[in-house]
Amino acid sequence: MRISLTERVSGAIVLIALILFTLLPFVALLSVALSPPNTLPSGISFLRELHWENFVTAFQLAQFPTLMVSSATLVIIVVPLVTLLATMAAYALTWLRVPFAAVLFVVFLMGLTIPTESLITPLYLTMRDLQLTNTVWSVALPLAAFQIPFGVFWMRTHFLGMPAELEEAAQLDGSGPFRTFFQIQLPLARQAIATMVILSFLWTWNHFILTLVMIDDPSKRTVGGALAGFQGAQATDVVMLCAAALLMMIPTLAVFMIFQRQFSAALLQGSVKA
Incomplete structure (x- = not known):
């Protein structure tokens, strides 16, 4: 054309x-x-x-080295957990004979419609009863639960685009569900998984509401949570706030620049059929 x-x-x-x-x-x-x-x-x-010294001052005032360690710890817990559980659930709902698979998928879709803010109070009460407040798990577990519905939706879309002959050939070969999933389907889902990992990283790194509510100790908060506290502490210094915001964005921009090819390829996957 x-x-x-x-x-x-x-x-x-x-x-x-x-x-x-x-x-x-x-x-x-x-x-x-x-x-x-x-x-x-x-x-x-x-x-x-x-x-340029404003960035050095903001870096020191916000204690970014300590907070980046907390953010990295949260990412290390949440991203692999979301990736593994969402991918396995999507594969099961797509190819395995799971009872009420359609109903379960609708339940996952409903999870995408629930605002995070509406669950803050019950989540805090639950974590308090479990004695997990002021720990990384009080933020990591809810964040993983919030991200899994999108991960299931995203990976199920990928698995639906895969030819059924793959599953049939694996069954004829005598491969069980686990072997088929890890040795056949996962290598073919690299681009879709890479996109989900990038999005999960961005959502986890930039999240701040749960951090502010669940963690009282400022030294244990993440970079996103610290920025809100930094805003309260330096409310009259707009220059320092903007410098701190730019410092916070550097890791997310770096991750996106490094994996932008995988991200674009996954978004375009399936748009052109032979």
């Missing part, structure tokens, strides 16, 4: 507008972060002097 010059120009204009719409908030954030400390910048401005 040939694309006319008008369609190309209009498409380019729309893409440029979207790029500018996306980048302008980051430019404004960087402009404020590089402004003189203890000032109230009005927005994007051309600064004569760039105060």
